[in-house]
Amino acid sequence: MVAPNADIRSTVQRYLDLVADGTSTEIVALYAPDATLEDPVGSEVLRGREAIGGFYAGLDGLAMTTNLVTLRVCAGHAAFHFEVVTDTGGMKFKMAPLEVMTFDGDGLITSMRAFWSDEDLVVDA
């Protein structure tokens, strides 16, 4: 069974809301137990909720805002372009990755791959 497109759209938006205002524990709950995460593509692939939780724990406490720019959903996949601004108090850093996620029949994320490189970072956005 493939997750309905509408469910995938909701989960992507909830994911971005949680990256901005949630906790790593809440984010990890969107992932399937044996999910993989590769961020950025080309770096080590993390597998399982513990490793993925460790990745998002690095974002806990940061002042971040997110904005979904474009989302395409088909056949249990989401591809989306979003902006994330991190405000350190003195400076703002803006990234706008493209990400691809796959979902299981229950709508849990089974894989996430983020496409970006250092050259895409904008300071003082």
Added chain:
Amino acid sequence: MVAPNADIRSTVQRYLDLVADGTSTEIVALYAPDATLEDPVGSEVLRGREAIGGFYAGLDGLAMTTNLVTLRVCAGHAAFHFEVVTDTGGMKFKMAPLEVMTFDGDGLITSMRAFWSDEDLVVDA
């Protein structure tokens, strides 16, 4: 060896230029001999230049314009958002897929996956 990011950027732009104004033969030359194509994601995966050429032959003769919106390149991968407008004379159809391509060390496309669905089609754009 991983293709340099600059080469991948050039190839993506040339790909979009050829989709607009080139021939299927020219497009296929950007692909590696054993490349795969999945457009849209979830449909049959085509393998090899002959099958891929057949896919693009369906575009030959259509009046199309393309525009690159966003491109991210990392580790031999490109992820990009582009617009393609097909002008049938009476009506215009606009699609704006997200695509992911992988490249070999020579900069040839080894895989292409296009993320879009019918609900993304805009008529009379």
